[in-house]
Amino acid sequence: MKINLKSGIDKLLFGMKQHDVTAVLGKPDKNYKDEDENVIFVYNALKARLTFYQEEDFRLGYIVASSNNLEVFGFKLIGRKIEDVKKDLATKGITKYNQETFDTFENYFNEDNWFILQTEFNEVVKFEIGAIINDKDEFDWRFPVKK
Secondary structure (H helix, E strand, O other): OEEEOOOEEOOEEOOOOHHHHHHHHOOOOEEEEOOOOOEEEEEOOOOEEEEEEHHHOOEEEEEEEOOOOOEEOOEEOOOOEHHHHHHHHHOOOOOOOEEEEEOOEEEEEEOOOOEEEEEEOOEEEEEEEEOOEOOOOOEOOOOOOOO
16 A cells, blocks of 8 residues: 555545545445544555545545555555654655654554654554645645545
């Protein structure tokens, strides 16, 4: 699954509606609302959780994934040492991270591309990516919504 920074993963583009996603991926394995009334789709085979923001007319705005097939710029992420992943990303100019620690987990957040590499025991276990917010403080949707 190819990560397209600032846009989404594979055919999933930020700004898609639920019916756009089901047209591409089929019905989710699980579908529920979180505490903020956002709609969450879960696809077990893809090891992915998709969030459709209630306040944004239920557009796809966030993806959490942990599939071994995830890659960015041809580099695999999941199951690799964080230092190796950071070295690979540095070759593409991605070098700034805010680091947070929670128990055995560490998050490496890159604000420019709005993604998080989550590690446990120094190994990447999860990747999170969100839609970019532009200079006007609005989401920069990548999928054209039809009226």
